[in-house]
Amino acid sequence: MTEFVWRVGPLAAEAAYLFAQVLAFKLRTGDCVALSGDVGAGKTTLARSIIRAITAEPGLDVASPTYALMQSYESARANIQHYDFYRLGQADDVLEIGFEDSVTDCITLVEWPERAEEVLPAARLAIDIQEVALEGAEEARIYQMTASGDGALRLRRVQEIWQFLVDWLDDHAAAGEVTFSYLQGDASARAYALLHRGETSWILMDSPRQPDGPPIRDGKSYSQLAHLAEDVCPFVAIAQELGKNGFSVPKIDAVDFDNGFAVVENLGVGVFGNLIEAGHDKIELYRAATEVLVELAQLRVPEVLTVDGHSHLVPTYGQSVLLIETELLLDWYFQWSAGEGLGVDKRQEFLALWTEQLQRLDSLPKGWAL
Numbered sequence: 001m002t003e004f005v006w007r008v009g010p011l012a013a014e015a016a017y018l019f020a021q022v023l024a025f026k027l028r029t030g031d032c033v034a035l036s037g038d039v040g041a042g043k044t045t046l047a048r049s050i051i052r053a054i055t056a057e058p059g060l061d062v063a064s065p066t067y068a069l070m071q072s073y074e075s076a077r078a079n080i081q082h083y084d085f086y087r088l089g090q091a092d093d094v095l096e097i098g099f100e101d102s103v104t105d106c107i108t109l110v111e112w113p114e115r116a117e118e119v120l121p122a123a124r125l126a127i128d129i130q131e132v133a134l135e136g137a138e139e140a141r142i143y144q145m146t147a148s149g150d151g152a153l154r155l156r157r158v159q160e161i162w163q164f165l166v167d168w169l170d171d172h173a174a175a176g177e178v179t180f181s182y183l184q185g186d187a188s189a190r191a192y193a194l195l196h197r198g199e200t201s202w203i204l205m206d207s208p209r210q211p212d213g214p215p216i217r218d219g220k221s222y223s224q225l226a227h228l229a230e231d232v233c234p235f236v237a238i239a240q241e242l243g244k245n246g247f248s249v250p251k252i253d254a255v256d257f258d259n260g261f262a263v264v265e266n267l268g269v270g271v272f273g274n275l276i277e278a279g280h281d282k283i284e285l286y287r288a289a290t291e292v293l294v295e296l297a298q299l300r301v302p303e304v305l306t307v308d309g310h311s312h313l314v315p316t317y318g319q320s321v322l323l324i325e326t327e328l329l330l331d332w333y334f335q336w337s338a339g340e341g342l343g344v345d346k347r348q349e350f351l352a353l354w355t356e357q358l359q360r361l362d363s364l365p366k367g368w369a370l
Contacts, residue, residue: 004152006159009142010134014177016042016141020049021180022162025193025206026154027054027107029078032121034113037129042141043111044084046129050109051080056181065111070097072106077182079106085115094119123149161206164261168254180204195263202253207232207260217324232262237305237312242368245299247292257310297367317369319358326354 011019027033027050035043048062055075065071065084073080081102088094094116102108103121113120126146134140147155169178183192183203191206209231214221229235232255239249250265272289276282305312315321330342330350342350 002152003146003148004155006145006155007142008145008159008162010132010137010140011143012134012137012140016046017049018165018178018180019143019162020046021053022165023158024050024053025161025180025182025191026158027078029107030104031151032103032108032110032124034120034124034126035109035111035129036113036126038131041129041131042139043129046127046143047082047109047111051082053181054078054080054107058179069094070099081106081108083108083110085110085112088112088115090116123151125151125155157206157208160259161204161261164254164256164259165204168263194266201266202263203250203266205232205235205262205264207235207262209260231257232260233257233307233310234305234312236262237307237310240307241302241305242299247296255308257308297365299368301366301368316366319355319361322358322361323351323354326358327351 008019009016033047033050035047037043044064051062051073052058052060054077055073056077057075060073062073062082063071065082066086069083069085069088071082073082081099083094083099085094099108099119110120113126124147128144130142130144132140132142145155165178165180177197179194179196181194181196183194185191189208189210193204193206195202195204207229236252236255236257239252243249250267253263253265255262272282272285275285301314303314305314330347335341
C-alpha cells in the first residue's frame with residue numbers, strides 16, 4: 001500500500017475527542033502528524049486531545065505553541081513535541097530548535113505545516129481539518145487524513161477500529177459517553193485499550209491477523225512452531241468452552257472475527273501481585289489457584305472448538321513447542337541480564353537438560369496449557 005486516504009465526520013466535539021483518543025492509540029515514536037486547516041478549524045484542539053491521550057492525563061494543561069513555536073511533553077509511553085509554524089520566519093528557524101531530532105525520537109505534532117513543508121518527513125500523517133455545521137451541535141469537524149507506507153497500514157487500522165467502535169456504541173452509548181485509553185500490552189502482536197463509561201469498563205482487544213515470519217526451524221516460522229493464535233477465534237472459542245464448564249472467563253461483549261477485534265469484560269487490577277502487596281493472604285490465593293488447576297486438569301480438551309460458525313483446531317502443545325518456548329529464556333532474559341548471549345556449548349547443554357525433562361510429559365495425560 002503506497003497511500004491511504006480516509007475522511008471521517010462530521011463529528012461533534014465529544015465524538016471528535018473519542019476519535020482523537022483512537023488515533024493516538026496507533027501513534028508511536030517517530031511519527032509526524034501534520035495538522036492543516038483554517039484559523040479556528042481545530043488544529044490545537046485535536047493536538048491537545050492526542051497529547052492528553054498519549055500521556056494518559058485527561059486534565060493536562062496543553063497550551064498552544066503559537067508564540068513559543070514548540071512545547072514538549074514526556075510520558076512513559078512516548079515523548080511528544082508540539083510545534084506551531086504559523087509565526088515561523090523561515091524553515092531553518094525550526095531546525096535550530098531541534099526539529100530534525102524530535103521527528104526521530106518523539107511523536108511530533110505540527111500545526112501550519114505548509115509554512116515549512118520542506119523540513120517535514122515525507123512519511124507523515126497529514127490531517128486537514130474543516131469546521132462545518134451539524135444540527136444539534138455547537139461545533140463539528142471533518143477530518144481528511146492521508147498517510148503512506150507503514151503509516152498507511154496503521155491509519156487503515158484506525159479506520160477499522162473506529163468503525164467497530166461506532167457499531168458497538170450504537171448498542172451501548174453515545175460516543176461522547178465513552179473514553180478510550182491505551183493499555184500496556186503483552187508479548188504479542190495484540191494491542192489493548194480501556195473503554196470506560198461511568199462505573200463500567202471493558203477491554204478492547206486489537207488482534208490483527210499476522211503474516212507468518214521467516215522459517216527458523218524445520219521450514220516453519222516461529223508462529224507455526226509455537227502455535228500462536230492467528231486471529232481472535234481461539235480466544236473466543238476457548239473462553240466459551242471454559243465458561244461452559246463452569247470456569248470464570250472474561251465475558252465477551254462483541255467480536256469481529258474478520259478484522260480481529262473483541263470487546264471483553266475488564267477483570268480489573270486484582271492480580272495476585274497487587275493483592276499480596278495490599279495484604280491478602282498469599283497462601284489462600286495460591287490454594288484457590290491450585291484448585292482451579294486441578295479442576296482444569298480433569299477437563300477433556302476437544303480437538304475442534306466451534307464458535308459462531310468459526311472453527312478452531314486445538315493444537316498439541318508438545319515437546320518441540322515447549323522446547324522452543326524454553327529457548328526464549330536464553331534469547332531474551334539471559335541476553336538482557338548477562339549483557340551477552342550464551343555460548344554454543346552452554347546453550348546445547350541447557351537444551352539437553354530441558355529435553356530430558358520435557359520427554360517425561362509424553363507419558364502424562366493431556367490437558368489445557370497456557
